[in-house]
Amino acid sequence: MFVQDTLLNRLKRGCETMAYPKGAAPALPDRHGGALRVDAARCDAKCGACVTVCPTEAIARPAGKPVALDLGRCIFCAECVTVCPTKAITRTGDHRMAVRRREDLVLGDASKEQVRLAQALDEKLRRLFGRSLRLRQVSAAGCNACEADTNVLGTIGWDLGRFGIQFVASPRHADGLLITGPVSKNMELALKKTYAAVPDPKIVIAVGACAIAGGPFIGHPQHHNGTSALLPVDLYIPGCPPHPLTILDGLLRLLGRLDEPTGIR
Amino acid sequence: MMESSAILLTFTLWVYVAGMAGALLFQRAERLANAVGFGLAALGGACGVVFSVSSLAAGQGMTITPVTLWSGPIPGVRFVVEADALSCFFVLVVSLVGLAISVFSLGYVRTYYGRKNVGVMACVFNALLLVTTLVFIAGNLWMFLIAWELMALLAYGMVSFEHEDRETRQAGVLFFIMSHLDAACVLLGFLVLAQAAGGFSFASFRGIGASLSPQQRDVAFVLFVFGFGIKAGIVPLHIWLPVAHPVAPSNISALMSGVLIKTGIYGLVRVCFEFLGPPPMWWGASLLAVGTVSAVLGVLYALMEHDLKRLLAYHSIENIGIILMGLGASLMFLHTGHAVLASLALIAGLYHTINHATFKALLFLGAGAVLHATHTRNMEEMGGLAKRMRWTALFFLVGAVAISALPPLNGFVSEWLTYQSLLHGFGTTTSLVRLMFPLGGAMLALTGALAAACFVKAFGITFLAQPRSDHARDAHEASLPMLIGQGVLTAACVFLGLFPTVFLKLLDPITLQLTGHQLSQQLTMANGLVLSGVAAQGGTVSTLGIMLMFGCLLPVPLALWAVFARKARTRIAPTWDCGQRALTPHMEYTATGFSKPLRMIFKALFRPRREVQREYDFSPYFATTLRFESHMEEVFLTRIYRPVNYGLLRLSRRLRALQAGSLQAYLIYIFVTLVALLLFAL
Numbered sequence: 022m023f024v025q026d027t028l029l030n031r032l033k034r035g036c037e038t039m040a041y042p043k044g045a046a047p048a049l050p051d052r053h054g055g056a057l058r059v060d061a062a063r064c065d066a067k068c069g070a071c072v073t074v075c076p077t078e079a080i081a082r083p084a085g086k087p088v089a090l091d092l093g094r095c096i097f098c099a100e101c102v103t104v105c106p107t108k109a110i111t112r113t114g115d116h117r118m119a120v121r122r123r124e125d126l127v128l129g130d131a132s133k134e135q136v137r138l139a140q141a142l143d144e145k146l147r148r149l150f151g152r153s154l155r156l157r158q159v160s161a162a163g164c165n166a167c168e169a170d171t172n173v174l175g176t177i178g179w180d181l182g183r184f185g186i187q188f189v190a191s192p193r194h195a196d197g198l199l200i201t202g203p204v205s206k207n208m209e210l211a212l213k214k215t216y217a218a219v220p221d222p223k224i225v226i227a228v229g230a231c232a233i234a235g236g237p238f239i240g241h242p243q244h245h246n247g248t249s250a251l252l253p254v255d256l257y258i259p260g261c262p263p264h265p266l267t268i269l270d271g272l273l274r275l276l277g278r279l280d281e282p283t284g285i286r
Numbered sequence: 287m288m289e290s291s292a293i294l295l296t297f298t299l300w301v302y303v304a305g306m307a308g309a310l311l312f313q314r315a316e317r318l319a320n321a322v323g324f325g326l327a328a329l330g331g332a333c334g335v336v337f338s339v340s341s342l343a344a345g346q347g348m349t350i351t352p353v354t355l356w357s358g359p360i361p362g363v364r365f366v367v368e369a370d371a372l373s374c375f376f377v378l379v380v381s382l383v384g385l386a387i388s389v390f391s392l393g394y395v396r397t398y399y400g401r402k403n404v405g406v407m408a409c410v411f412n413a414l415l416l417v418t419t420l421v422f423i424a425g426n427l428w429m430f431l432i433a434w435e436l437m438a439l440l441a442y443g444m445v446s447f448e449h450e451d452r453e454t455r456q457a458g459v460l461f462f463i464m465s466h467l468d469a470a471c472v473l474l475g476f477l478v479l480a481q482a483a484g485g486f487s488f489a490s491f492r493g494i495g496a497s498l499s500p501q502q503r504d505v506a507f508v509l510f511v512f513g514f515g516i517k518a519g520i521v522p523l524h525i526w527l528p529v530a531h532p533v534a535p536s537n538i539s540a541l542m543s544g545v546l547i548k549t550g551i552y553g554l555v556r557v558c559f560e561f562l563g564p565p566p567m568w569w570g571a572s573l574l575a576v577g578t579v580s581a582v583l584g585v586l587y588a589l590m591e592h593d594l595k596r597l598l599a600y601h602s603i604e605n606i607g608i609i610l611m612g613l614g615a616s617l618m619f620l621h622t623g624h625a626v627l628a629s630l631a632l633i634a635g636l637y638h639t640i641n642h643a644t645f646k647a648l649l650f651l652g653a654g655a656v657l658h659a660t661h662t663r664n665m666e667e668m669g670g671l672a673k674r675m676r677w678t679a680l681f682f683l684v685g686a687v688a689i690s691a692l693p694p695l696n697g698f699v700s701e702w703l704t705y706q707s708l709l710h711g712f713g714t715t716t717s718l719v720r721l722m723f724p725l726g727g728a729m730l731a732l733t734g735a736l737a738a739a740c741f742v743k744a745f746g747i748t749f750l751a752q753p754r755s756d757h758a759r760d761a762h763e764a765s766l767p768m769l770i771g772q773g774v775l776t777a778a779c780v781f782l783g784l785f786p787t788v789f790l791k792l793l794d795p796i797t798l799q800l801t802g803h804q805l806s807q808q809l810t811m812a813n814g815l816v817l818s819g820v821a822a823q824g825g826t827v828s829t830l831g832i833m834l835m836f837g838c839l840l841p842v843p844l845a846l847w848a849v850f851a852r853k854a855r856t857r858i859a860p861t862w863d864c865g866q867r868a869l870t871p872h873m874e875y876t877a878t879g880f881s882k883p884l885r886m887i888f889k890a891l892f893r894p895r896r897e898v899q900r901e902y903d904f905s906p907y908f909a910t911t912l913r914f915e916s917h918m919e920e921v922f923l924t925r926i927y928r929p930v931n932y933g934l935l936r937l938s939r940r941l942r943a944l945q946a947g948s949l950q951a952y953l954i955y956i957f958v959t960l961v962a963l964l965l966f967a968l
Binding site for chain 1: 865
């Protein structure tokens with residue numbers, strides 16, 4: 022019988038939920054180099070190889086200043102890492118990159134070599150959401166990569182429910198929105214209405230390069246260059262798409278559920 | 287007292303006659319005919335109410351002793367009327383509902399001005415009230431059968447009132463055929479009694495069952511159940527009801543569903559409790575079983591309807607089932623010798639009779655007002671009427687709450703009494719038959735829940751949300767007489783719900799007459815504020831208390847809101863509409879969609895079939911045209927009635943061989959018959 026087989030199979034396989042965050046975090050796959058790091062001191066002032074090679078114009082070179090890499094726009098193709106002759110841009114292999122403020126994603130200046138990780142919500146909101154957070158997911162013209170990786174968090178390996186975080190079917194049941202995609206003009210009204218339907222107080226989480234800054238669609242007339250154009254964003258989770266671990270880290274960080282110190286490392 | 291009652295009743299009948307005559311006289315002047323005809327009908331109804339309430343309150347067994355109305359030209363044929371407590375109760379039903387419907391009609395029939403002869407309608411309406419009253423007060427078989435047959439014929443006339451429609455004509459014919467089947471069964475049943483009694487007066491029928499053989503009694507019982515059952519609309523003899531009631535004008539539908547089908551109940555009570563004598567177990571058990579099946583199937587079919595009036599018609603079947611459950615349980619208790627419980631079950635059945643008459647007539651009048659305003663019976667084309675027809679919506683809501691047996695209205699009271707009698711039933715006998723009581727109770731509970739679901743649908747789809755058609759958008763509130771008519775019945779529903787202990791006193795003479803007990807004292811506790819379930823372990827309930835509790839609890843959320851919610855910041859945002867550009871009627875729940883889960887659960891019964899045809903150019907997801915059809919098999923029609931029908935036709939085709947058209951053959955028939963008769967005479 023199907024039901025019996027399923028139950029037996031489940032019993033045999035035992036608990037498959039990962040030990041993280043109490044235990045060690047699972048390793049990122051080989052192709053995923055994790056967050057990037059920019060050591061401006063090493064940067065050759067005359068070189069501009071990374072600026073031209075970046076497909077999403079995430080790297081800028083203001084005159085007289087060191088290179089500035091916007092991790093919010095980055096799609097983690099690592100072309101810049103390859104072309105940089107002085108190894109000023111490197112991969113850290115670190116999955117943690119969620120931030121609370123947009124400017125915390127810009128790397129390059131002195132003491133801003135890496136992202137400045139997200140602070141937890143204030144005490145009042147943490148009391149409200151800390152142990153139970155209900156999110157409504159809005160795919161505002163997303164390509165389904167970020168959605169898929171968010172979806173992974175619901176599987177038994179990750180089991181988002183154990184943190185009291187859950188995705189719900191109606192914004193009227195939700196404490197906040199998790200938005201993916203560059204926010205197309207067609208989705209503008211729906212997104213605004215969904216936001217209005219969430220009861221106060223509420224939070225907004227932008228997941229993926231598109232939702233943060235428009236990603237590869239930046240500047241397109243039919244898109245809004247991400248969520249910030251319409252709504253106040255409380256948490257940015259960069260990636261294209263972000264690894265589930267990155268998203269989970271961001272959510273837990275926001276709720277103050279990670280023990281390690283936050284901020285600049 | 288008796289004198290004044292007789293005068294009042296005579297006056298009532300003459301008012302109806304005057305209404306008939308007046309309406310016919312002024313038929314050229316529609317407004318006058320309307321005012322005279324329905325005005326006099328209302329007056330007659332009011333007199334009937336006064337007559338029956340005063341007689342019942344006086345508590346006499348026999349209010350009017352048999353009086354010969356008219357001795358016909360044929361020797362032995364006399365028309366006798368009499369009125370005992372049972373008659374008075376049913377006269378109350380017809381008069382109360384008749385009064386409300388007459389007032390409603392004053393406004394409603396304006397829709398027929400210039401199209402139909404309103405005078406004739408008012409005349410037939412008065413005649414219907416007259417003959418229905420005569421059915422209830424008939425004192426002998428002649429009077430009863432003539433009134434019974436006239437009632438069927440007049441009702442046929444009213445069903446076919448809008449005979450321009452093919453559907454209406456067919457419904458009329460079906461009603462006609464079924465009415466005559468039932469008249470035939472009733473006639474045969476009474477002939478069995480008359481043979482034993484040697485007379486035709488009802489007085490001579492009383493207790494005649496004792497002098498019949500058990501087989502004769504059983505045959506008579508079965509004939510009566512068939513005859514009166516067709517009239518009452520029990521499953522599977524119900525097929526005419528959902529066809530005929532909706533096509534009649536709404537005021538007539540209300541009269542038919544509210545009162546005319548109760549003549550079947552009246553007949554069953556009269557015959558089973560008075561004429562046929564002590565009942566064997568299987569009579570009560572079969573009535574209980576038939577009642578249970580009718581109740582459940584009636585409400586299940588009602589759920590599938592999206593024609594508002596057909597839906598109400600199916601609910602009549604359900605409620606007749608509930609009434610029969612009370613009567614059946616009562617007969618079973620009579621057999622086992624529990625006279626008090628028998629009285630309780632009988633009271634439950636009769637109470638539900640008048641309750642159903644009030645709330646069903648109310649709902650039909652509401653449906654009439656909606657039909658009048660939107661010109662459609664299809665619920666899928668309604669919606670949003672609550673804003674356009676505030677009072678009608680309110681009255682319909684009260685009727686819906688009442689029929690769903692929700693406290694504190696009248697449907698709850700009578701179903702609660704039925705539960706009480708059924709729950710007590712388990713201990714009255716040791717045979718396996720006792721299992722029927724809890725089973726019946728469970729089915730009654732299921733029926734109540736399904737009825738509530740059905741009226742959530744009926745009220746929600748009809749009155750709430752946005753209008754689904756231009757008709758509904760342009761709907762207007764009903765005229766004042768129509769609202770008053772509905773208001774009268776609404777008030778009756780509320781009164782019967784909140785003050786059952788007052789009304790139960792009126793039923794005392796009936797139970798005294800039929801079962802020898804008066805229960806209103808035992809059923810009443812705490813100065814009439816609480817209704818009790820007779821036996822010590824029985825339950826108690828107080829609808830008044832429930833109402834008061836509602837009243838007392840209402841300030842609690844208000845106070846909580848005042849204390850807490852007003853402090854919070856209020857933000858006004860649009861209703862959540864899934865992010866669509868705007869809400870349109872296309873997004874609304876449809877009646878068909880609402881009932882789909884139940885259609886799937888009971889698909890063995892409904893046998894739903896659906897067909898989807900999709901035409902597309904390149905991908906099935908982008909269809910250019912889409913055609914959706916859904917059907918349900920009418921099981922009773924296809925599995926029972928149609929085979930019988932075909933069988934009859936085949937048989938008649940065989941018999942046609944006899945009718946060869948040749949003179950010689952006919953002469954031979956005559957000769958053979960003659961010889962056979964002569965031989966027989968020898």
